[in-house]
Amino acid sequence: MQREEKQLELTLEALISQVADLKNSLVSFIYKLENEYDRLTWPSVLDSFALLSGQLNTLNKVLKHEKTPLLRNQVIIPLVLSPDRDEEIMRQTEGRVPVFSHEVVPDHLRTKPDPEVEEQEKQLITDAARISPDAAQKQIQSLNKMCSNLLEKISKEERESESGGLRQNKQTFNPADTNALVAAVAFGKGLSNRRPPGSGASVQSGQPGAGAIIAGASGMQQVPMTGAPAQQQPMLAGVQMAPAGQPGKMPSGIKTNIKSASMHPYQR
Amino acid sequence: MEAPPVTMMPVTGGTINMMEYLLQGSVLDQSLESLLHRLRGLCDNMEPETFLDHEMVFLLKGQQASPFVLRARRSMDKSGMPWHLRYLGQPEIGDKNRHALVRNCVDIATSDNLTDFLVEMGFRMDHEFVAKGHVFRKGIMKIMVYKIFRILMPGNTESIEPLSLSYLVELNVVAPAGQDIVSDDMRNFAEQLKPLVHLEKIDPKRLM
Numbered sequence: 001m002q003r004e005e006k007q008l009e010l011t012l013e014a015l016i017s018q019v020a021d022l023k024n025s026l027v028s029f030i031y032k033l034e035n036e037y038d039r040l041t042w043p044s045v046l047d048s049f050a051l052l053s054g055q056l057n058t059l060n061k062v063l064k065h066e067k068t069p070l071l072r073n074q075v076i077i078p079l080v081l082s083p084d085r086d087e088e089i090m091r092q093t094e095g096r097v098p099v100f101s102h103e104v105v106p107d108h109l110r111t112k113p114d115p116e117v118e119e120q121e122k123q124l125i126t127d128a129a130r131i132s133p134d135a136a137q138k139q140i141q142s143l144n145k146m147c148s149n150l151l152e153k154i155s156k157e158e159r160e161s162e163s164g165g166l167r168q169n170k171q172t173f174n175p176a177d178t179n180a181l182v183a184a185v186a187f188g189k190g191l192s193n194r195r196p197p198g199s200g201a202s203v204q205s206g207q208p209g210a211g212a213i214i215a216g217a218s219g220m221q222q223v224p225m226t227g228a229p230a231q232q233q234p235m236l237a238g239v240q241m242a243p244a245g246q247p248g249k250m251p252s253g254i255k256t257n258i259k260s261a262s263m264h265p266y267q268r
Numbered sequence: 269m270e271a272p273p274v275t276m277m278p279v280t281g282g283t284i285n286m287m288e289y290l291l292q293g294s295v296l297d298q299s300l301e302s303l304l305h306r307l308r309g310l311c312d313n314m315e316p317e318t319f320l321d322h323e324m325v326f327l328l329k330g331q332q333a334s335p336f337v338l339r340a341r342r343s344m345d346k347s348g349m350p351w352h353l354r355y356l357g358q359p360e361i362g363d364k365n366r367h368a369l370v371r372n373c374v375d376i377a378t379s380d381n382l383t384d385f386l387v388e389m390g391f392r393m394d395h396e397f398v399a400k401g402h403v404f405r406k407g408i409m410k411i412m413v414y415k416i417f418r419i420l421m422p423g424n425t426e427s428i429e430p431l432s433l434s435y436l437v438e439l440n441v442v443a444p445a446g447q448d449i450v451s452d453d454m455r456n457f458a459e460q461l462k463p464l465v466h467l468e469k470i471d472p473k474r475l476m
Contacts, residue, residue, distance in 0.1 A: 191395040
């Protein structure tokens, strides 16, 4: 007995707080509709609806909670009806219900639905009773199937658009390009002097100023760097250098100098 | 003919050995604007700085297999700037925890007869390119977003064509050796640029 009463009390408190939240969101929604209707956007309206729906959901969950006693078994009976203003009720209802009297009670404490709603519900019940159980079962199954199909389609669409969106975002960089660029900066892969001879170029520029060579034509063939260093490698060193085709071999004096010096050639 | 590893170098005065910590990535042309916006927000509040540089890479071939590489860079749009000579060592094979590529680096400002000097010393130009883009700074970190242009006629920097449809994004820090905490800061910064750009340490040897 005690436990049930405690449970009832707790449930009632939870319900009151949920309903209060719901009321507040309704109030803000109405305010939004009345005052900001010219600035209102559809997503904002959707947000309010989503909020309300979420709150209704939690309300339902509270009602369905296993710790909730069967409220259906409880009966509410007004004990005292008076036509006088009741301050307590005023306070509790924020001024909406000033009097707990004979007019107010039937509206607030009713449990039966409206007559029209009751009529419609009776109609539906008779329709449902008329169909044979097999047909009813078939109808239920087809409804379930259609719902699950629809859900599947929606979730697939959502997944595809998400991955498509991701693919859109991922297109901000191309790893192959990254590698190409890094290789170009690191050792000149794909840059001018490395291109194989294009239009009308000679193979080795052994003779400087050979007539066929147009100045600056990118036709000077470069043997790849990672090859044998002992080979004679004619390389162009920019425009300024007149003696093109200098051999790659160095006088030994310079070589030993560089070898003995540390990294910084001007070290004291 | 690479410089001996840093730990063996005697500290005999002069310059401290500086290391370059590097992370690289790329961004497609169409996403460049969003990247620049993000960088403008993340980086130090400065005037957006663009640059147009012409870089030439010189090689000195010795008897050994690997040539000595020096990079000479000059500014094409800013007058009066010195030429920039740079040496970059081999990437240090650190532990996997190091998030950035680390290599020895020496930076020297020179006058504009650098190419003559290098050729006289025996260097030969291996390749050149033009880099055009933006540079941002955040503390000691420098972020460069630039497009590499291939030079069609050697020496003629007017006739250039882009190498690819992407911009190269580099995050680098030049700091004294041994400050590995720098690479953690770099990684945190790189996280903030995802998923627009994936900055990672790319070993150039893998791409040869």
